[in-house]
Amino acid sequence: MTLLSVQDLHVTFGTADGAVRAVQGVSFDVAAGETVAIVGESGSGKSVTANSLLRLNFGADVRIDGRILLDGRDVLAMSEDEVRSVRGRDVAMIFQDPLTALNPFYTVGYQIAEAFAIHHPGTSKKELREIALDSLQKVGIPEPTKRIDQYPHEFSGGMRQRIVIAIALVNSPKLLIADEPTTALDVTVQAQILELIAQMQAEHGSAVILITHDLGVVAEITERVMVMYAGRVVESASVADAFSTPTHPYTRGLLKSVKSLDTERHERLESIPGIPPSLINLPSGCPFHPRCGFAETLAGRCEREVPELRLVGASRSACHLPEDRLLGLLGGLS
Amino acid sequence: MIYFVLRRSIFAVVLLLIVSAFTFWIFSALPSDPAALTCGKNCRPEVIEANRERLGYDKPLVEQYGAYMKGIFTGRTYGEEGSSIHCPAPSLGYSYDRHECVxxxxxxxxxxxxxxxxxxxxxxxxxxxxxxxxxxxxxxxxxxxxxxxxxxxxxxxxxxxxxxxxxxxxxxxxxxxxxxxxxxxxxxxxxxxxxxxxxxxxxxxxxxxxxxxxxxxxxxxxxxxxxxxxxxxxxxxxxxxxxxxxxxxxxxxxxxxxxxxxxxxxxxxxxxxxxxxxxxxxxxxxxxxxxxxxxxxxxxxxxxxxxxxxxxxxxxxxxxxxxxxxxxx
Incomplete structure (x- = not known):
């Protein structure tokens, strides 16, 4: 059953230097209980896409077009009050940096209880405390009865991220958006947090959208992956397909630039040449063509036409290369 | 918390002592003679000297400061019996211009x-x-x-x-x-x-x-x-x-x-x-x-x-x- 359906999403920020086209025509669906990863470099539009789902894009001059259907209701057409009732209750978020995501002036217990109380007015103080205690316990905070009255600065980064997760899950949301939840954490803590998210998801039955630039994280807990580049989805595939047979040169580049256990000891890692394009001044045609090793083989088509997503094998890819070449990408620059 | 408040308070007292000594010293270093200011332009030197002694300006500076600090806690009497002026504690000195306790x-x-x-x-x-x-x-x-x-x-x-x-x-x-x-x-x-x-x-x-x-x-x-x-x-x-x-x-x-x-x-x-x-x-x-x-x-x-x-x-x-x-x- 489709929980979330994003259709032709465009997000543009007006700045003094010109319009920044952060997201251009992104469409995707998320089924109830499903885990989807959105992968891309900084500035690829993945966080902007995630924030749009709750209308959390701020700034003087933001334009959001398209449709974001949550259980059939268009988030973009909702009144401010309606969006607010969705935030935290139907859709919850986990932010990147747990060190700054918690309000330093209130105890963690208060902040968890508050998240519940907003959407359940009339809950007694005693019940709220029980709920907060229960949440702390579930996310694995030791000694919750003592820790509940402590302030965020008394916790480590990993513990704080657990509290952020507790806040996000206290209302059992249908959709959890995790925006780089492990980027700011120590490597040893990263795995614990991912495991916790997976475990909580299983318990609450929430769907998860995981935003990351870390392919290891993707492999760990998600089923489906969307690769974004310069505000567009360039590939959408199951995780297994994306890793074994990437169908877009950019995805291939991402995979090649990661070291894995299969990498030979003296093998050099490949990198993607160049830098991501400016979102104010996008290249013509395919936004990836200036950095793409295959663009020359198509006689200028990549500079003229923006490729649409199409079915390639079991995946969907936005590339002009013929299907047989896309399926053999990992083989090298043939 | 009590320890913190206590420490801060002690620090404040020390700071005030330093400030008071410094203030006292600065004003005494001014070129004007306080005793001469006690009476008008045509003042006889004997009167000035008498007032100097009465207000304690003839003593060394450290002694003056000591008397001043003591006055804050015990009050202070200027001059001998009969013509003496008393400023009760906390005394911050005597204004010779206004003829009033400060x-x-x-x-x-x-x-x-x-x-x-x-x-x-x-x-x-x-x-x-x-x-x-x-x-x-x-x-x-x-x-x-x-x-x-x-x-x-x-x-x-x-x-x-x-x-x-x-x-x-x-x-x-x-x-x-x-x-x-x-x-x-x-x-x-x-x-x-x-x-x-x-x-x-x-x-x-x-x-x-x-x-x-x-x-x-x-x-x-x-x-x-x-x-x-x-x-x-x-x-x-x-x-x-x-x-x-x-x-x-x-x-x-x-x-x-x-x-x-x-x-x-x-x-x-x-x-x-x-x-x-x-x-x-x-x-x-x-x-x-x-x-x-x-x-x-x-x-x-x-x-x-x-x-x-x-x-x-x-x-x-x-x-x-x-x-x-x-x-x-």
Whole structure:
């Protein structure tokens, strides 16, 4: 059953230097209980896409077009009050940096209880405390009865991220958006947090959208992956397909630039040449063509036409290369 | 926490001792001879010498300081029996120009200055924080521009100029208010209020200007904080978000500065008191400067220092309550 359906999403920020086209025509669906990863470099539009789902894009001059259907209701057409009732209750978020995501002036217990109380007015103080205690316990905070009255600065980064997760899950949301939840954490803590998210998801039955630039994280807990580049989805595939047979040169580049256990000891890692394009001044045609090793083989088509997503094998890819070449990408620059 | 308060208090006392010694030394180093100032121009040398001895100016400086400090706790008697003058504890010296104990001069002027400072403080915090918040929430709209204009004008206006304009407009041209004449709050609260209204507003407008900008910038900065975004993502109603998340964080540094500004004002509003003819500490100080009345200058300087040091200590302790991150357990 489709929980979330994003259709032709465009997000543009007006700045003094010109319009920044952060997201251009992104469409995707998320089924109830499903885990989807959105992968891309900084500035690829993945966080902007995630924030749009709750209308959390701020700034003087933001334009959001398209449709974001949550259980059939268009988030973009909702009144401010309606969006607010969705935030935290139907859709919850986990932010990147747990060190700054918690309000330093209130105890963690208060902040968890508050998240519940907003959407359940009339809950007694005693019940709220029980709920907060229960949440702390579930996310694995030791000694919750003592820790509940402590302030965020008394916790480590990993513990704080657990509290952020507790806040996000206290209302059992249908959709959890995790925006780089492990980027700011120590490597040893990263795995614990991912495991916790997976475990909580299983318990609450929430769907998860995981935003990351870390392919290891993707492999760990998600089923489906969307690769974004310069505000567009360039590939959408199951995780297994994306890793074994990437169908877009950019995805291939991402995979090649990661070291894995299969990498030979003296093998050099490949990198993607160049830098991501400016979102104010996008290249013509395919936004990836200036950095793409295959663009020359198509006689200028990549500079003229923006490729649409199409079915390639079991995946969907936005590339002009013929299907047989896309399926053999990992083989090298043939 | 008790340990923290205790440590801060001891530190404050030490600081005050240093300040008092320094003040005492500075004023004694002035070229004017205090004994010569005790009587008029055509004074006989014998009288000067007699007064020097009577007021203790013939003793070495350290001894003078010792007697002064002792006087604060035990009171002080100048001269021998018969023609002696007694200033009860806490004695801050004897004004040879006004022929009065300095402590009683301060006791009579301090309530005036306190009245001015308190009212001005309430007004400027209200105007400053209120306008600053409005400007931040309506960023870029006309409210923001009005608040910015107010703060630019407020910062650039000198106190005496604004004070004179106020007197001209409200007292002389329109006659809305009587010419300020200070009455004690216990004698006649209404007259007290009427006399202080203009000085309150003058001081408030000038001080509030800075607070408008501080509040506005503080709020805008906090609004970019990640925890405010999480608050929004939680579904917090706007009002609650502004009060509990934004203002709570933005006001902490402002409270700190406000405490010090208030203490500074308690030390005497020299210009404002003079313009509105209010018999406060500031006016006392100014008169003492004109008449080279050193005992008064030493005392008012020390009173001002006490306020600053006490305010500093209070703000430090208060900070721990306001921000759990610096709270001492």
């Amino acid at each position: 402590t009683s001069l301060i006791a009579s002027t301090l309530p005036v200055t306190a009245s001015i400072a308190l009212g001005a403080f309430v007004l400027w915090m209200g105007i400053g924080v209120g306008l600053g918040t409005l400007a931040a929430l309506k960023r870029g709209k006309w409210q923001d521009r009005v608040a910015t204009a107010f703060s630019v004008i407020g910062v650039s206006l000198p106190t005496f100029f604004l004070g004179l304009i106020f007197i001209m407009v409200f007292v002389i041209w329109t006659g809305l208010l009587p010419f300020p004449r200070y009455t004690g709050i216990t004698d006649n609260p209404v007259e007290w209020f009427m006399a202080l209204l203009l000085p309150w507003f003058v001081l408030a407008i000038i001080s509030a200007a800075t607070y408008v900008r501080m509040t506005r910038n503080g709020i805008l900065e906090v609004m970019n904080e990640e925890f405010v975004r999480l608050g929004i993502a939680k579904g917090l109603p706007r009002r609650r978000l502004i009060v509990r998340y934004v203002l709570r964080a933005a006001l902490v540094p402002i409270v700190t500065i406000a405490g010090l500004d208030f203490a500074f004002l308690l030390g005497g509003a020299l210009v404002t008191e003079s313009i509105f003819n209010l018999p406060g500490l500031g006016k006392l100080t100014l008169a003492a400067v004109v008449n080279s009345d050193l005992p008064i200058l030493v005392a008012t300087t020390m009173v001002a220092a006490v306020f600053i040091v006490v305010a500093n200590t209070v703000v430090d302790i208060l900070y721990g309550y306001l921000d759990p991150r610096v709270r001492v357990k």
